[in-house]
Amino acid sequence: MSLAESVTERLHRTGTANALELRGVSKMFGALAALTDITLTVRPGERRAVLGSNGAGKTTLFNCVTGDFPATTGTISFFGEDVTAFPAHERIRRGLRRTYQISLLFSGLSVLDNIYLACCGVSRSRFSFLRPRRDDALMASAERLLAVVHLEDARDTLVSALSYGQQRQLEIAMALAGAPRFILFDEPAAGLSPTERRDLIEILQGLPGHMGFIIIEHDMDVALRVSESVTMMHNGRIFKEGKPAEIEDDEEVQALYLGDGHG
Amino acid sequence: MAVSDPTRGFERAPDRVETGIRAPVQIWVLGLVLLTMPAFASDFVIFQIMGWTFILGMIALSLTFLAGYGGMVSLVQMSVAAMAGYMVAIFGESAIETISQGWPWYVAIPLALIVAMIFGTLSGWLAVRTEGIYTIMITLALASAFFYFTRQNYVIFNGFTGFNGVLPPALFGVDWRGPQAFYYLTLFWAVVCYLAVLYVSRAPFGLALQGVRDNARRMAALGFNVTAHRVAAYTVSALIAGIGGILLTWQSAQISPGTAGIGPVIDILVIAVIGGMRHPIGPFIGAFIYVLLKTFALDALVAVGLSGERFQLLIGLGFLLIVFFSPDGILGLWQKLRESGQRDPLRDGGEGPR
Numbered sequence: 001m002s003l004a005e006s007v008t009e010r011l012h013r014t015g016t017a018n019a020l021e022l023r024g025v026s027k028m029f030g031a032l033a034a035l036t037d038i039t040l041t042v043r044p045g046e047r048r049a050v051l052g053s054n055g056a057g058k059t060t061l062f063n064c065v066t067g068d069f070p071a072t073t074g075t076i077s078f079f080g081e082d083v084t085a086f087p088a089h090e091r092i093r094r095g096l097r098r099t100y101q102i103s104l105l106f107s108g109l110s111v112l113d114n115i116y117l118a119c120c121g122v123s124r125s126r127f128s129f130l131r132p133r134r135d136d137a138l139m140a141s142a143e144r145l146l147a148v149v150h151l152e153d154a155r156d157t158l159v160s161a162l163s164y165g166q167q168r169q170l171e172i173a174m175a176l177a178g179a180p181r182f183i184l185f186d187e188p189a190a191g192l193s194p195t196e197r198r199d200l201i202e203i204l205q206g207l208p209g210h211m212g213f214i215i216i217e218h219d220m221d222v223a224l225r226v227s228e229s230v231t232m233m234h235n236g237r238i239f240k241e242g243k244p245a246e247i248e249d250d251e252e253v254q255a256l257y258l259g260d261g262h263g
Numbered sequence: 264m265a266v267s268d269p270t271r272g273f274e275r276a277p278d279r280v281e282t283g284i285r286a287p288v289q290i291w292v293l294g295l296v297l298l299t300m301p302a303f304a305s306d307f308v309i310f311q312i313m314g315w316t317f318i319l320g321m322i323a324l325s326l327t328f329l330a331g332y333g334g335m336v337s338l339v340q341m342s343v344a345a346m347a348g349y350m351v352a353i354f355g356e357s358a359i360e361t362i363s364q365g366w367p368w369y370v371a372i373p374l375a376l377i378v379a380m381i382f383g384t385l386s387g388w389l390a391v392r393t394e395g396i397y398t399i400m401i402t403l404a405l406a407s408a409f410f411y412f413t414r415q416n417y418v419i420f421n422g423f424t425g426f427n428g429v430l431p432p433a434l435f436g437v438d439w440r441g442p443q444a445f446y447y448l449t450l451f452w453a454v455v456c457y458l459a460v461l462y463v464s465r466a467p468f469g470l471a472l473q474g475v476r477d478n479a480r481r482m483a484a485l486g487f488n489v490t491a492h493r494v495a496a497y498t499v500s501a502l503i504a505g506i507g508g509i510l511l512t513w514q515s516a517q518i519s520p521g522t523a524g525i526g527p528v529i530d531i532l533v534i535a536v537i538g539g540m541r542h543p544i545g546p547f548i549g550a551f552i553y554v555l556l557k558t559f560a561l562d563a564l565v566a567v568g569l570s571g572e573r574f575q576l577l578i579g580l581g582f583l584l585i586v587f588f589s590p591d592g593i594l595g596l597w598q599k600l601r602e603s604g605q606r607d608p609l610r611d612g613g614e615g616p617r
Contacts, residue, residue, distance in 0.1 A: 066484060092486035104481040106474050117474055120467040121485030127495065128467040138467075174485065 017080030019044040019182045019212050020065065025074030027060050027236075034060040036236045038074070044181070046212045049223040051247070052233035053256070058216045059101055061233070062184045066098050067091050079181065093122055095181030099171040099188055101216075107160040111151055114159055115142040115173050122178030141177070149173040149203060165196040172203060183213040189222045201225055224248065232256075297450060306442035312558060314445055314514055316551045317453035321507035323534040323546030325500035328460050331540030332469060333496045334476030337390060339402040341531045342409040343383045343501045344508025345523035349413065349420060350375030351429060351509050352518050358428030359421055368432035376505045383501020384494060391493040406528045414520040425519025429512050440513060449510055453547065456503050460543040463499070472496050533578070537585050539592025548593050556581060 020042040027035040035057045042048050050058050064071040067088035075084045083091050106114050119138040120126045132139045146152055149169040154162060159170065168188060175183050185204075189197050197219070204226040207213070217223035223230070224244040232240040232253055240253060247253055301309050322344045329335045355371035357363040364371075390401050413420040431439035431448070439448055463469040471492055474482045479489045512518045521527075530553065538549025560574035589596040 068480060068484065087488075088480075088483040089486050089488045092484060098484055100481070100484075104478055104484075106477050106481075108473070108477065109470070113470060117467075117470055117482075118485045120471060121482070121487045125467055126471060126487055127492075129463050131462065131466045178486070 017044075017077070018042060019046065019079060020214075021077045022065070023075045025061075025064055025071045025076060027057075027064055027069065028072045034236055035064065035071075038238055040231065040238065042182075042212060042214065044079070044212055045210050046229065047227045048212075048214045049227035049230045049244070050214055050216045050233060051218075051220075051223060051230060051253075052239070055235075056233040057236040058233055059186055060236075062098055062186055062214075062216070065091075065184060066096060089121075095179060096184070097175040097177075097180040097182070098184040099175045099186055101186040101190065103167040103171050105159045105167060105170060105174075108158065110156050110158055111154045111162065111166075111170055112139075112142055112146060112156060114170060115145050115177065118142075118174035118177035119145075145173040145176055148176065150199065165192050168192060168196070169199075169203075172200075176207075180211060183207075183211065185213055185215040185217075187216050187218065189217055189219050197222060220248070301443045301446055309446040310442035310514075312554055314442075314449045314510075316547065316554045317449035318507050318511045318514060318550075319531070319534055319553065320547035320550035321453055321456050321510070322504050323531050323538065323550055324456055324460060324543055325504035325507070326531055326535045327538075327540045327543060327546045328500045328503065329496055330535065331542075331545075332464060332476065333472045333493060335387075335390065335493060335496070336395075336399050336532070337386070337402045337497070337500070338399060338528050338532060339383070339386045339390070339405045339409075340500065340504045341528045342406045342523045343379050343386070343504040344511060345413075345518065346382045346409070347375045347379035347505035347508035348429070348512030348518040348522065349426070350378045351512055352426035353419065355429070357426040359424075359426050362419070362421055363426070368434070372509065375509060376502060379505030379508065380498050380501045383504065384498045387494045387497025387501075390497070391490055403525075403528070406523065407525060410520055410524050410528075413523070420520075423520065425517060425522075427517035429516055429518060431513045440516070445514065449514075452506050452510060456506065457543050457547070460503070464543075468492075468495070468499075533582050535592075537582060537592050539589075539594030539596075541591055541594045541598075545592055545594045552581070552593070553578065 018041045020040070022038050022040040025035060025038040025040075026033065038057075038061060050061070052058050060069070063069045065076060067083070067086060067090075071084065075082060077083060078091060078094055078096055081094065083094065083096075086094075106117065109117070116132070116139060119142050120128075123138055125138065143155075146155060149172055151166060151169055151173065154166055159167065162170065168191070172185070172188060175185070188204075189200055192200060201222060204213075204215070215223060215227060227244060230240075230242060230244050230247040231238055232247060234256060239256070240247060240250060242250070300313065304313075322340055325343070326337060326340045329337050329340075351371055352359075353362060354364050354366050354374050355368060356365050366374075386402060386405050389405070390398050393401055413425070414423055416422060431445075433439070437444050439445060464473070471482065471487055474485075475487070475489050475492050482492070483489050511522070534549040534553045535546050536549070537552055538545035538547065556578045557574070560577040564570065564573055564577065585592060585596070589599065591598070
């Protein structure tokens, strides 16, 4: 009875709560304000693009959400739970995931081991002293993720020997480990070839519908094709929010984003 | 920083060396030699040289586990080993009957290992908040605190004299301190510790430890509690050091503050670095060289007409030479030789001055 209650309670909570809710989040680096008073809500399953020039605070926003750096002020809640004071690993265990702009991978390990580590991190066997057996469930899910990002052929390759594009794909596979509820993609398409970009868009569009994400992307073509709403940032503040089409046509945004030279 | 450098950035080297050492012929020959050694070697060699090599190798292995796989250079490992030795003397039997409790071995030994693991865990809990040179400093401070505490505390640690008459239990009617029995006892535990480290390095815990070494921030973003993982590594390494410490106490039948003095504490680091931290075999190679130098340097110096007291100079010089030519120790040197042997002279000849 109590179990059923807690499940419905939780469903209720996750059903109505926003996936991500930031209230008055600021981040100071000494006297430098990297983020100022960010208030942002993202519904479960929503796909949001964050645009903005270099130094607009997009990656800092991600770092505050995941807890890589704690926010200086403000509150962050994840599916209705206040996670502001949580360390990064506690937020990840609740279903938050991220990728890094500059691939942060374990270059001395194989591709499969990287994904396997990601699967271990969000499971109970992260402290296991036993090597995975042939029928290990985590290893099986690692193999499945390998297929999702088309890296089957590089299964046992050391990460240091991967091409740049493959490393980006591996980043995504690691973010999909476990049961993610919401993912932050930090410029996943940067430096990819046109073919790899097509693959990336396919992967992002193919994610299950309940899996919302925020994507930081300079490539408008990628950003606008995979997202249903756009947040525009400038100098650490939210500058504009709206549907992709609105943002694309907005004159202020065009002036800011494309610069005068393109005007 | 130079001290901690050898542990950084060797990435996945462990496996490359592993494939080399796992060559069946070599391992069979080594295994056969080690198993049959008591048949042809003198008691002095098997008890003093080999027994001591296995023991120091185990204690240095506990450092290799922390430093090589976890990127944490801890100088407290010898103190943890000595703690286990002290506890066996205190809970079990020794000549100091006023302090020793005289409990049976199956109580005293597990208790000693548990106390050593608690000591190691607490040390780790303090040390993991720091990085690089600061980890070395804080663990060195802990090691010297342990040394001075044991020397000044007479109620529990019996001060300067420590404990003598600490003997292994006569299990199965065997005198385990007899040269042959002790040789096999230390060999057995050295092999167990070696294989355990090798095994765990590919299990989730070991993989994650290497992940923490290479990129702690990323590990947190995968859901790992980096601090807890590091502290747990200290606990595991304390178990290995503790086994070594108990055997060390049995070998000399005594334990005193000098066992974990600043000299021996640094020696463990020297052994681990000389051998190489790429692979768990490294500390045993390092320990073998160290024991040989420590045992014969004195005679060698006297033979060429120098004062025998300067044997530490030889050890220091050997350490300097190895670190100078190969920051990865003997294992790194061996790797280099293998690679240069396989090099194609036509292709690589023109690269630079010979």
